[in-house]
Amino acid sequence: MHCNFCEEEKTFNLKVEGDVGADAIWCDECYCNFDIYEIPISKVLKARLADWMQQYGEWIDWDKDVVRHNAFQIEDKHNKMGELLTAEVLKELGEEYKVRFSPSSSARMYANLDS
Template identity: 55%
Template sequence: MKCFCEQQETYELKVEGDVGADPIWCNQCGCNFDLDDIPFSKELKRELSEWATKYGEWIDWDLDQIIENGAEIEEEHNRQGAYLTEKVKLELDGRYKIKFSPSSMGRSYSNNKLL
């Protein structure tokens, strides 16, 4: 897949949630890939897209603090992300090295405030 790496192509991907981004990235340069450009099934694209839209639901962005039960919500999001990463590996059938990068936003909070 074409990216911003020096060789302009990568075979190392990561699954990672972020606000307003598709969840597939180059693991080296950080280029964000459009799900429509990756040879996934429609079902997996839908699952990844739905998972990505839930990123950060454990944060009250207006108050800049974690919500009640936010750590548990983030943990569940990470479990789902790890599961989807395994599905990505299966569908891409060894053509790419793929890793999952879990959210650790909850660890960035102290007394419910973002550090």
Template identity: 55%
Template structure:
């Protein structure tokens, strides 16, 4: 897959949720990669996209606050991300190294005191 690395391609991928990006990233240069170019099944692409679209469900964006069960929601999101990463590893075995990057936004909000009362 093409990225911004010096050699223009990567064999190291990272699965990570984020707002407004695809869920696959170059683990070297941090470039957000087009999921449609990933040599994975359409089913896994759809699952990854659906998972990524739920990123941040633990935050009330209107109030910029963590929901009461925000940390638990983020942990569930990360568990699903780990499962999807394992599926990607199976599908891409021998072609790409893949790691999962868990979300830390709920913990960041909690540490800043942005919790619902």
């Protein structure tokens, strides 16, 4: 996959990771965020990844900047879906790529800030 920021301008090491305002697939070498529409995966999987990203951070009350009462459960559910989607990305890209999932831990981070 073409990567503008890697020294060789390509990578076969990817990660699936949630973040606010980003797409779901990242270079796992330079941490560049890829445009989901440039990833050679099916439109259905791209849509599922986009939906999953829209749910990122639902465990945080952004107006109050605190975690919701069931934050850990919401984040855990999000991470489990991320693991499933990562497996699908790997399946569609093939063995040429290494794809790992980077789970969110922001609920725990926010909870520690509140302590």
